[in-house]
Amino acid sequence: MSDDWQDQQSRQKIVTKIKDMLRSNDKEPIKSASLMENHIFSNSKTKDEYLSLLDQLYLYLKEMPRSNYSVLSPLL
DSSP states (O other): OGGGSSSSHHHHHHHHHHHHHHHHHOOOOOHHHHHOOOOOTTTTTHHHHHHHHHHHHHHHHHHHHHHGSSSSOOOO
């Protein structure tokens, strides 16, 4: 399995996706997308773990009502 998930270009694509998701949900980010991605990356030992945590973040951002956005989960 390739380690391309760890390179800066791949990680920047993820940051862009997080930014787009925040923007499309009309949410004001409390933490920047790059901080969110960096936290997930730092806590991931494998690509599968990284992708799983990203999936959790995407679901969290997608399903969370705007009024509850100020309460951050431990994932963030």
